[in-house]
Amino acid sequence: MTGPAVAFPERAKAALADPVLGTALAKLQSEFRRDRAAMLSRMPEFEALRDRAMAIRDHALARLDALLEEFERNVIAAGGHVHWCRDAAEARETVTALCRAAGATTAAKSKSMLSEEIGLNAALAEAGIVPVETDLGEYILQLRRETPSHIVMPAIHLNAGQIGETFRESHGGLDADRDLGDPDALLAEARATLRRRFLEADVGITGANALIAETGSIMLVTNEGNADLVHSLPKTHIAVAGIEKIVPALDDAMAIVRVLARSATTQEITSYTTLVTGPARETDADGPRGFHVVLVDNGRSTMLAGPYADVLRCIRCGACQSLCPVYGAVGGHAYDAVYAGPVGAVLTPALDGLKKAAHLPQASSFCGQCEDVCPVRIPLPSLMRRLREDSWRRPDIPVAGKRLIRIWAWAARRPTLYRLVQRIEIAALRLLAGRRGAIRSLPFAAGWTAARDFPAPEGGGFVDRWHASRREPRS
Amino acid sequence: MTGNHRQTESGPPRVGLFATCLVDAVRPTVGFAAAKLLEDAGCIVSVPRRQACCGQPAYNAGDRENAAAIARQVVGLFESFDYVVSPSGSCAAMLRRHYPGLLARDPDWAERARALGEKSWELTSFLVDVLGATATGARFAGTATYHDSCSGLRELGIAGQPRALLSAVAGLELREHDAADVCCGFGGTFCVKYTDIAAAMTDRKLAAIGDTGAETVLAGDMGCLMAIAGRARRTGARIRVRHVAEVLAGMADGPALGEGE
Numbered sequence: 001m002t003g004p005a006v007a008f009p010e011r012a013k014a015a016l017a018d019p020v021l022g023t024a025l026a027k028l029q030s031e032f033r034r035d036r037a038a039m040l041s042r043m044p045e046f047e048a049l050r051d052r053a054m055a056i057r058d059h060a061l062a063r064l065d066a067l068l069e070e071f072e073r074n075v076i077a078a079g080g081h082v083h084w085c086r087d088a089a090e091a092r093e094t095v096t097a098l099c100r101a102a103g104a105t106t107a108a109k110s111k112s113m114l115s116e117e118i119g120l121n122a123a124l125a126e127a128g129i130v131p132v133e134t135d136l137g138e139y140i141l142q143l144r145r146e147t148p149s150h151i152v153m154p155a156i157h158l159n160a161g162q163i164g165e166t167f168r169e170s171h172g173g174l175d176a177d178r179d180l181g182d183p184d185a186l187l188a189e190a191r192a193t194l195r196r197r198f199l200e201a202d203v204g205i206t207g208a209n210a211l212i213a214e215t216g217s218i219m220l221v222t223n224e225g226n227a228d229l230v231h232s233l234p235k236t237h238i239a240v241a242g243i244e245k246i247v248p249a250l251d252d253a254m255a256i257v258r259v260l261a262r263s264a265t266t267q268e269i270t271s272y273t274t275l276v277t278g279p280a281r282e283t284d285a286d287g288p289r290g291f292h293v294v295l296v297d298n299g300r301s302t303m304l305a306g307p308y309a310d311v312l313r314c315i316r317c318g319a320c321q322s323l324c325p326v327y328g329a330v331g332g333h334a335y336d337a338v339y340a341g342p343v344g345a346v347l348t349p350a351l352d353g354l355k356k357a358a359h360l361p362q363a364s365s366f367c368g369q370c371e372d373v374c375p376v377r378i379p380l381p382s383l384m385r386r387l388r389e390d391s392w393r394r395p396d397i398p399v400a401g402k403r404l405i406r407i408w409a410w411a412a413r414r415p416t417l418y419r420l421v422q423r424i425e426i427a428a429l430r431l432l433a434g435r436r437g438a439i440r441s442l443p444f445a446a447g448w449t450a451a452r453d454f455p456a457p458e459g460g461g462f463v464d465r466w467h468a469s470r471r472e473p474r475s
Numbered sequence: 476m477t478g479n480h481r482q483t484e485s486g487p488p489r490v491g492l493f494a495t496c497l498v499d500a501v502r503p504t505v506g507f508a509a510a511k512l513l514e515d516a517g518c519i520v521s522v523p524r525r526q527a528c529c530g531q532p533a534y535n536a537g538d539r540e541n542a543a544a545i546a547r548q549v550v551g552l553f554e555s556f557d558y559v560v561s562p563s564g565s566c567a568a569m570l571r572r573h574y575p576g577l578l579a580r581d582p583d584w585a586e587r588a589r590a591l592g593e594k595s596w597e598l599t600s601f602l603v604d605v606l607g608a609t610a611t612g613a614r615f616a617g618t619a620t621y622h623d624s625c626s627g628l629r630e631l632g633i634a635g636q637p638r639a640l641l642s643a644v645a646g647l648e649l650r651e652h653d654a655a656d657v658c659c660g661f662g663g664t665f666c667v668k669y670t671d672i673a674a675a676m677t678d679r680k681l682a683a684i685g686d687t688g689a690e691t692v693l694a695g696d697m698g699c700l701m702a703i704a705g706r707a708r709r710t711g712a713r714i715r716v717r718h719v720a721e722v723l724a725g726m727a728d729g730p731a732l733g734e735g736e
Contacts, residue, residue, distance in 0.1 A: 009669065016671050026679075033654065325658045329675040363669050365662025365676070366535060367625035388537030399536065400668045409533045409541035412496075413548065415525040422500050437735035438708045447667030451674035452705030455501065455716075455733030462499045462506035466522045 008359035011334040021157050025328050028156050032322040035266035036373070043262065053259045054376045056252045057313035060244075061304060067213040067246045068295065074216025078278025080291035091296045092123035095205065095238055098292055099129045102236040104202035110220070110227035111135035112207030113151055113316055114240050114296060117338045117351065120205070131205075132197045134226040136190050143170040149332030149340065151318035152264045157331050160186060194226070204230035204288065206276075208241035209260065209315070210253045211293070217277040218293065219253050221260060225272045237279070237288040243295050244304075244312040250275075256315055259375035263317035303350050307386055311346045313376040320370035320380060326363055335360060342370035342380045349387055358397045361387035419461065426457045488606075490518040491556035493549070493570070493595075495563045496528040497697035498718075502732060505697065508724035509562040509598050515724075516606045523552045529561075529569040534577065535663055546574045547584055550591045558605070559595040562720050563696045564627015565663075570595035572630045597627055598720055599695060603636040610643035613725035618648045620689040621719070622680065622703070623656040624696035637695055637719050644722060650687040654679075659694075661702035677706040684714055691715040691731070693722060704733035 015021055040046055060067055072082040083098075085091040099107055107129050109115065121131045121142070133142040137155035141148060143166050148154030155163070164180035167189050179185055206227050208218040218239045220227040231237045247253050253275075261267045280287025303312055321327045321341030332340035337348040337357060345360035361384035370380040391397045411418045432439045433456030442449045466472075490513050494506040510520045530545030549570065553559045561567045571592045578588035602608040621641060627633035634656075641649050660666060660676030667673075680703060684692050692714050694700050704716035715731035730736055 009671075012669070013671055016675055030654075325660070325676050325679075326669075326672055328679075329672045363665075363672065365625070365658050365660065365665040365673070367658035367662065368629035369625070369656075369658070372629055385535060385537065388535070389539055390537070392537030392539075401536065401664055405533055405536050405538055405664070406541070409530075409538065409545065412527045412530070412533075413541070413544055415527050415548075418527045426500055435735050437730060438705065438733040440709075445667070447670050448705070451666075451670045451709065452677070452702065453708035453733060455701055455704045455708070457501045458503055458729075460503060462494045462503035463522055463524060463526060465503050466506065466510070467524060470522075472521055 008334060008336065008363060011336060012330040012363070015330040015334045020159055020162070021331050024157055024159055025331055028153070028322060029328045032266065036319075036323075039262055039266040039268075046259075046262070049255070049259050050375050050377060052255050053315070054313060056247055056255055057315070057376050060247050060252070061309065061312055063248075064243065064246060064301075064304065067248055068243060070213040071211050071216055071246060074214065075278070075291075075293055076216075078216050078291075079281075080216065080278045080293060083292060083294045085294060085296045085298075087298050088118035088296070091118045091240065091294055091298065092120060094294050095120060095240060096123055096127045096129070098236070098238055098294075099124065099203050100127065102203050102290065104129050104236070106130045106132060106197070106201045107203040107205050108132050108134055108198055108201035108230045108234060109138070109205045110207065110222065110230040111138050111154065112205070112240055113148070113338065114207050114242050115205065116148060117298065118240070118296060120240070129203075132194075132201065134194050134198065134230055135222070136187065136224060139190060139194065140166060143167075147333070147338070150321055151316050151339065151343075153318065157333065198229045198233050201230075201234045203236045203238060204232075204234040205238045205240065206231050208239045208245055208293075210256055211241055211246045212250055212253050212275070213246055214249045215275075215277055217250075217275045219257070220274045220276065221257065221270050221272070223265070223267075223271045228272055228274055231274075231276055232287050235288055236290040236292070237276070238292045238294060239276070240294045240296060242300055243297050244300050260315050260317050263319040263373065263375040299351050308346060308350055308383055310378050311343065311350070311380075311383060313378055314343055314347070315376060317375055319373045319375065323369050323373050325367060325369070326365065342384070343378070346378075346380060346383045346387065354387065354390055354394070355397055358391050362391070362400070419463070422461055423464070426459065426461060429454070429457050430459055432456075488518045488557045490520050490558045490560050491553045492520050492522045493526060493529070493553065493559050493561040493566065494522065495561055495566045495697060497701065498562055499526075501701065502697060502718065504726055504729060505562050505718040505720050508718070508720040508726045509560070511724045511726065512598065512602060512611060512720060513560060515611065516602060516608055518558075518606075521556065525552055529566040531565065531569050532664055534569065534573060539577070543577050543581070546577050546588065550574065550578070550584065550587050554587055554591050557594065558601065559591065560598055560601045561595070562598045562718065563698075564597045564624045564631055564633050565696050565698060567595055567597035567600075568626040568630035597631055597633055597695065599637040599640055599723070600627075600631060600633050603639060609639065611640055611723045611725075613723055614645045615722045615725070615727055616646040617691055618650055618687075618689040619691040619693050619722070620650050620652045620684055620687045621655065622652070622659060622684070622692055622694040622699060624694050624699045625658050627695055628656055633695065637693075640723050641693070641719065647722065650689045652683040652687045652689070654683055659699045659703050660706075661698045663698065666702055673702070674706060677702055678710070681707055681710070681712045681714065685712060689714075691717055693717055693719045695719050700732050704731070708733050
């Protein structure tokens with residue numbers, strides 16, 4: 001990611017001061033909570049489905065090498081091609097070269113977080129190939145030159161009014177009286193514009209929600225059907241996918257779909273779930289002539305061997321973002337990362353390095369809601385804590401409050417001293433509070449009193465008072 | 476007693492009360508309330524003098540070494556009791572869920588930490604799940620809403636136990652607030668490192684609490700209560716803040732948390 005190096009706290013502060021964003025996030029979270037609860041009430045076996053999905057993902061990761069090779073054999077057998085890319089640069093070069101070979105000037109794209117991760121659009125544009133996002137949210141962001149703020153709802157930070165303005169600025173020639181005030185009107189306008197772009201495109205680029213080893217198929221899950229036009233109208237179809245997306249068999253992909261849609265949008269299934277196997281056959285009336293799967297490692301195989309392997313189970317449903325109270329306060333852009341929210345707090349340090357992303361695993365209250373809703377049970381708080389341990393050990397990464405915690409721990413390991421200091425603290429705090437019961441400002445706890453009063457102690461420590469009033473054998 | 480506790484030959488359960496550092500320093504009433512609830516339920520309560528903190532601030536900051544040292548200290552101090560009970564889901568979860576992992580590779584302490592974890596309980600969960608309590612015989616005239624503290628809820632499954640005991644308190648009308656299981660914004664050192672974000676979270680919590688019209692908010696963790704009471708005082712939100720143990724023990728007569736005399 002490029003752009004000014006503004007740290008997370010400043011970005012968060014700006015986000016908190018943005019009322020439009022606040023309204024959008026509050027709406028997302030309350031509706032998602034409500035709809036997810038309704039979904040769960042219809043789905044008593046959801047916990048069992050999560051177990052199954054988790055087991056499938058773990059099994060696939062344990063056999064990643066063999067399954068990927070099986071996938072490659074079956075893609076080739078179906079008439080397609082597989083390209084292996086070590087990192088983002090290789091992936092960009094590979095896709096750009098495939099577009100050039102197809103003589104492309106325009107590439108239609110459906111939503112792909114991996115293409116965001118590898119910075120594909122900028123690379124295509126530099127090579128003279130116009131990338132056209134066709135997912136409504138991604139299309140809006142492309143017009144606004146913004147990045148996704150959520151894994152499955154990329155433009156969730158915007159409201160209909162902002163989108164209407166964007167369309168008026170970008171589409172040109174729109175009647176000033178034309179009402180673009182509601183989502184249906186916006187959708188109709190986007191659809192009319194995008195239909196032309198689908199037909200112009202020389203290449204279609206999709207992501208993949210799963211790679212299926214036994215058939216060499218890719219699975220695409222959307223609600224807009226745009227991915228189906230992207231992969232079937234242009235002459236060449238390129239699918240970009242992280243290597244971790246592999247599953248052994250069709251049944252496994254179906255098990256993933258069952259938790260994916262429910263976790264992403266609380267739907268039982270999305271409007272379109274498509275399996276693509278190879279290019280068009282000779283007897284097919286239409287479909288692409290060329291089918292390419294670009295498999296991207298970009299740090300994943302390294303992660304697989306380390307303590308953060310569990311996060312590779314992620315199926316990119318975004319549920320952890322939709323319910324995270326920190327994400328709900330600041331939105332995705334505050335994270336300044338392709339993947340925001342709890343999963344991003346673990347993935348981003350792995351992809352971009354801990355030094356650049358050190359704030360992200362720190363900015364969590366460890367409420368545990370992310371782990372609670374994750375369809376593949378990624379222990380996100382534990383992984384964030386582990387990243388904090390990495391930061392703690394590294395002299396080149398500043399950890400807020402490190403000195404204070406060391407001093408506090410030193411005292412906590414000396415109970416007699418700790419109690420003595422506590423007695424002084426209690427007396428001082430009571431003096432400061434007076435009769436008010438709470439203290440407005442504490443220079444040594446400015447982080448606390450910047451936003452809240454400090455409730456005054458009742459007086460006397462509990463342990464002291466207990467032993468003053470009871471006779472208990474010395475412990 | 477109808478719960479899971481098995482009477483041993485030594486008689487009633489001997490409970491080590493782990494008060495937690497915040498109860499100890501800020502609200503001794505909660506410690507006395509917890510002791511009363513345990514004694515009323517037939518336990519013999521001890522409060523080891525050399526207790527300080529469970530080590531969570533170090534553990535969650537990534538300082539494993541200090542966290543492990545503090546964990547060994549707590550294990551040594553409490554392992555002789557039948558049970559360790561704490562008026563905090565977060566600290567009880569630290570003992571029960573995290574100590575065993577923290578000391579797993581320490582051959583001298585792994586088994587001791589595992590054993591301590593198994594007998595460590597949050598107060599309301601101990602009363603209901605272990606002792607089989609259904610009521611505490613308390614009275615509290617007023618309306619209250621209960622906030623689920625995250626660690627207790629998600630690491631120890633505490634949700635029904637406090638509500639069951641509160642529903643048996645005479646005179647108390649319990650009202651659920653929307654998103655009762657969403658974080659209040661405390662999060663330990665999170666709330667001082669990311670003050671603005673934490674305050675925004677607390678404001679949402681206070682708004683949901685306010686919507687119920689309840690006079691009092693109750694929770695089982697001092698951290699949450701400190702954040703909620705402190706932010707309420709700062710923003711002028713009219714809500715009284717108490718630990719659930721104060722109400723259950725009939726010791727909710729004094730000023731609420733952060734309230735003047």
